[in-house]
Amino acid sequence: MEMPIVDAAIIARKPALVAALLEVLPEDAVIFDEVAVRAYECDALTAYRCPPLVAVLPRTTSEVSAVLRVCYQMGVPVVPRGSGTSLAGGALPTGDCVILGVARMNAVLETDYPNRFIRVQSGRTNLSVTGAVEENGFFYAPDPSSQLACAIAGNIAMNSGGAHCLKYGVTTNNLLGVTLVQMDGTVLEIGGAYMDAGSLDLLGVICGSEGQLGVVTEATLRILPKPEGARPVLMGFDSNEVAGACVSDIIKAGVLPVAIEFMDRPCIEATEAFAKAGYPMCEALLIVEVEGSPAEIDAQLSVILAIARRHNPVELREAADEDQAKRIWLGRKSAFGAMGQINDYMCLDGTIPVSSLPYVLRRIGEMSREYGLDVANVFHAGDGNMHPLILFDANKPGDLELCEAFGADVLRLCVEVGGCLTGEHGVGIEKRDLMKVQFAPRDMEAQLWVKDVFDPAWLLNPAKVFPLDVTASRRAA
Amino acid sequence: MKPADEADLAEMIRAAYGPLRIVGGGTRAIGRMDGAEALETSGLAGISLYEPGSLTMVAKAGTPLVEIEAVLAAESQRLAFEPPDMRGLLGRQGTSTIGGVVAANASGPRRVQVGACRDHVLGVRFVDGSGTVIKNGGRVMKNVTGYDLVKLLAGSHGTLGVLSEVSFKVLPCPETEATVVIHDQNAAEAVSAMSQALGSPFEVSGAAHGPAGGSAGAGGEQGKTHLRVEGFAASVAYRCQRLVALLAAFGEVTVEADAGRSAMIWQSIRDVSAFGDANAVVRLSLKPSDFPALIAGDLAETPAAGHRFLLDWGGGLAWLAADAEPVAGFLQRHQARCAQVGGHATLIKGDVEGPYFQPESAGIAALTAGLRAKFDPRGLLNPRLMG
Numbered sequence: 001m002e003m004p005i006v007d008a009a010i011i012a013r014k015p016a017l018v019a020a021l022l023e024v025l026p027e028d029a030v031i032f033d034e035v036a037v038r039a040y041e042c043d044a045l046t047a048y049r050c051p052p053l054v055a056v057l058p059r060t061t062s063e064v065s066a067v068l069r070v071c072y073q074m075g076v077p078v079v080p081r082g083s084g085t086s087l088a089g090g091a092l093p094t095g096d097c098v099i100l101g102v103a104r105m106n107a108v109l110e111t112d113y114p115n116r117f118i119r120v121q122s123g124r125t126n127l128s129v130t131g132a133v134e135e136n137g138f139f140y141a142p143d144p145s146s147q148l149a150c151a152i153a154g155n156i157a158m159n160s161g162g163a164h165c166l167k168y169g170v171t172t173n174n175l176l177g178v179t180l181v182q183m184d185g186t187v188l189e190i191g192g193a194y195m196d197a198g199s200l201d202l203l204g205v206i207c208g209s210e211g212q213l214g215v216v217t218e219a220t221l222r223i224l225p226k227p228e229g230a231r232p233v234l235m236g237f238d239s240n241e242v243a244g245a246c247v248s249d250i251i252k253a254g255v256l257p258v259a260i261e262f263m264d265r266p267c268i269e270a271t272e273a274f275a276k277a278g279y280p281m282c283e284a285l286l287i288v289e290v291e292g293s294p295a296e297i298d299a300q301l302s303v304i305l306a307i308a309r310r311h312n313p314v315e316l317r318e319a320a321d322e323d324q325a326k327r328i329w330l331g332r333k334s335a336f337g338a339m340g341q342i343n344d345y346m347c348l349d350g351t352i353p354v355s356s357l358p359y360v361l362r363r364i365g366e367m368s369r370e371y372g373l374d375v376a377n378v379f380h381a382g383d384g385n386m387h388p389l390i391l392f393d394a395n396k397p398g399d400l401e402l403c404e405a406f407g408a409d410v411l412r413l414c415v416e417v418g419g420c421l422t423g424e425h426g427v428g429i430e431k432r433d434l435m436k437v438q439f440a441p442r443d444m445e446a447q448l449w450v451k452d453v454f455d456p457a458w459l460l461n462p463a464k465v466f467p468l469d470v471t472a473s474r475r476a477a
Numbered sequence: 478m479k480p481a482d483e484a485d486l487a488e489m490i491r492a493a494y495g496p497l498r499i500v501g502g503g504t505r506a507i508g509r510m511d512g513a514e515a516l517e518t519s520g521l522a523g524i525s526l527y528e529p530g531s532l533t534m535v536a537k538a539g540t541p542l543v544e545i546e547a548v549l550a551a552e553s554q555r556l557a558f559e560p561p562d563m564r565g566l567l568g569r570q571g572t573s574t575i576g577g578v579v580a581a582n583a584s585g586p587r588r589v590q591v592g593a594c595r596d597h598v599l600g601v602r603f604v605d606g607s608g609t610v611i612k613n614g615g616r617v618m619k620n621v622t623g624y625d626l627v628k629l630l631a632g633s634h635g636t637l638g639v640l641s642e643v644s645f646k647v648l649p650c651p652e653t654e655a656t657v658v659i660h661d662q663n664a665a666e667a668v669s670a671m672s673q674a675l676g677s678p679f680e681v682s683g684a685a686h687g688p689a690g691g692s693a694g695a696g697g698e699q700g701k702t703h704l705r706v707e708g709f710a711a712s713v714a715y716r717c718q719r720l721v722a723l724l725a726a727f728g729e730v731t732v733e734a735d736a737g738r739s740a741m742i743w744q745s746i747r748d749v750s751a752f753g754d755a756n757a758v759v760r761l762s763l764k765p766s767d768f769p770a771l772i773a774g775d776l777a778e779t780p781a782a783g784h785r786f787l788l789d790w791g792g793g794l795a796w797l798a799a800d801a802e803p804v805a806g807f808l809q810r811h812q813a814r815c816a817q818v819g820g821h822a823t824l825i826k827g828d829v830e831g832p833y834f835q836p837e838s839a840g841i842a843a844l845t846a847g848l849r850a851k852f853d854p855r856g857l858l859n860p861r862l863m864g
Contacts, residue, residue, distance in 0.1 A: 024724055077522070095825070112766075114669070114672035115764050159621045165619070172628065187840075188530065192819040192820070193819060194764050194820040194821070195794070196582065198627060198820075198834065199760070199834055199837055199845055200632070200636075200844075201595060201631060202845070204625055204629060205626065205629045208621050225676050225678050226678060226746045227678050251530055251532060254651065256649070292712065294711075296709075297713060316701040341655045353531050353620045354530065380619070383619055384619070400854030418616045418617075419616065420615050420617055421622045423621065427623065431622070438623070439548050439623060440612075442610070442611055446605070446626060446852070447623050450848065450851075453851060454844065
């Protein structure tokens with residue numbers, strides 16, 4: 001993975017940089033020992049590691065502003081970091097950068113149930129946002145699988161989704177406002193506890209900008225009332241096409257499930273061996289969950305099951321109680337862990353139009369045979385966000401590269417059928433070099449304009465998202 | 478100027494030498510665009526793709542909204558954010574286009590539950606002020622590939638680019654609907670009731686109050702509060718029953734169970750029909766609990782004036798009719814209040830010399846000016862419209 005050449009002049013100025021940071025931060029917030037900084041050398045894309053020059057852990061917006069001002073004045077690039085759970089290398093450092101971690105900024109600042117919002121410091125974990133409001137019958141909807149650990153800051157940077165987003169939307173649909181610190185230290189309040197932008201939708205472009213436009217230190221988030229209840233149903237089919245058709249029919253019937261999850265045979269087998277959830281051994285499996293009162297749940301499920309029966313399922317399994325519901329979800333929730341136990345794997349994140357599902361699955365199967373690498377498919381069927389898990393052996397020379405080549409081909413296929421490279425995880429470094437598959441030069445240039453305006457010095461997370469040759473002149477300036 | 482297709486549009490903009498006024502149907506434009514040459518988008522029309530099973534439609538920007546809604550209705554689907562028909566309110570003629578809907582981020586009562594127009598747009602093609610065709614987003618809901626310029630273009634009122642094609646998410650129509658009505662509430666009671674309803678698990682898809690206000694003295698007229706419930710018939714009946722019980726403490730609560738009559742209530746709220754006779758109308762976006770103090774302040778300031786208001790989005794959207802005071806002062810007073818408490822006020826109907834949109838803070842203004850300089854360096858596209 002190509003990264004920019006480290007700036008030797010910045011490295012040489014490390015003592016001055018550390019001294020300047022220690023003037024604006026307490027000692028325990030500045031990490032510069034060569035061994036200690038290694039804790040920040042990677043995120044969840046562990047194949048790529050590089051210790052930063054310095055790591056800082058500010059506690060307040062004004063500390064963040066002071067840090068950025070120091071780095072701006074000294075021309076030092078900054079890589080923001082939430083919890084470091086990015087699967088795309090979003091928080092991967094360069095050797096000449098400062099990692100700015102917001103993990104110590106995790107307070108709840110304000111909860112307002114009548115107006116249905118919560119304001120938090122951005123280092124707070126996703127699940128603990130719901131944790132702060134659930135006793136009052138509310139929750140925060142976007143729920144990435146890493147929600148126990150991932151931070152709101154990262155969620156905003158990547159516009160994270162999760163299984164609930166079919167019904168409730170992704171981060172950008174639930175974000176009301178941010179406190180954003182620009183690279184020169186300017187602190188801006190954008191949005192707030194009211195709906196819609198008063199002029200241009202800056203909040204909308206900040207969300208998903210992968211830490212390249214500013215550092216979000218506080219966020220105002222929409223909270224929603226918890227439904228009365230929820231229940232899943234499990235369906236097994238003897239082909240991917242039939243499962244895909246069933247998904248389509250459920251959607252067309254006017255039922256809006258809160259989640260529709262899809263697993264194929266390789267995934268089912270691996271998961272069953274690991275979690276022993278009692279899944280049927282079939283070609284394709286759907287888990288559909290609906291919400292409402294017990295009577296409403298029954299009514300929605302009877303519509304869904306009637307549709308499923310028209311597709312000759314090999315199995316239909318309802319949950320009679322809470323335990324059975326948990327068992328239905330058990331396999332799906334252990335899927336990544338199950339795959340990880342068998343093998344090293346690479347998880348892709350390409351999204352496709354739901355109608356292309358059977359074709360794409362067939363092509364992935366063909367490519368799997370061509371590359372000689374197994375693939376298991378698990379994904380959010382309702383919105384076409386696929387997670388092909390490509391299995392490889394990290395100890396076998398060349399296997400990682402082969403796996404990456406296979407992954408790149410799968411993502412090209414996603415774009416080919418009218419989808420995109422990444423539905424939830426973001427571009428980071430992982431898909432940076434595939435951006436030209438999805439965007440023409442003029443399309444990318446328009447995105448670069450936005451960064452030109454927010455961060456004219458190009459110091460915030462400069463090596464991410466866009467191919468290095470496309471950003472070279474801006475980064476050099 | 479009326480381009481026949483996207484390439485034509487790009488060429489016309491490239492060759493333009495003066496400010497352009499972007500016109501879709503002309504039904505929802507805000508502000509004054511004096512002396513600018515009209516660029517009509519109605520020639521870029523037609524639905525390019527519609528996949529009901531994927532909940533996706535792609536249409537050229539000049540496609541009439543009515544055409545899109547008819548095609549969707551035939552498959553029992555709809556634009557869930559219910560774009561308003563502004564012609565009655567603004568006294569205009571014309572055929573609203575989907576491009577205009579997106580450019581204005583036009584969103585009706587259901588916005589409070591399902592999100593605004595911008596939350597349903599999946600992709601855009603547009604021509605910037607230099608005549609370059611740019612695309613962003615695509616056809617899928619989950620898309621975090623690069624920066625989200627779709628959100629930036631939505632609600633930009635044509636000032637960053639002229640939309641040529643939009644892709645959007647559609648949703649199924651429910652089997653039926655009903656409306657819970659709380660009679661005789663003032664502003665504070667209404668906001669309180671709507672907050673309770675929206676904080677309940679009964680999936681309220683519209684929460685509005687009014688119109689109310691009118692003559693002062695007693696603090697203005699009381700209005701009705703409306704809460705919409707949509708879905709399968711049994712579910713709607715159940716949820717209405719639960720809401721009636723929940724809100725009983727507020728006084729007389731009834732249910733309009735006839736779906737047709739319920740729909741008419743919400744169409745009237747959506748289109749702000751009550752204020753068609755107003756000289757000027759200001760649209761406020763604010764935190765719902767800030768509204769009662771705001772309207773009380775208005776009453777205290779000018780007790781003799783009308784102070785008619787209509788609340789939507791649970792109180793997060795307020796329409797104020799200026800009946801008896803000069804528009805400029807009316808607008809400025811509300812923009813100042815929004816600057817104080819958070820939110821924004823826009824002049825939707827009426828004429829002023831100054832800005833129609835809420836003035837921005839210095840830091841934000843620097844960013845929006847910077848973006849306009851990039852996307853429209855010659856300042857051709859609806860210049861100075863948004864401030």
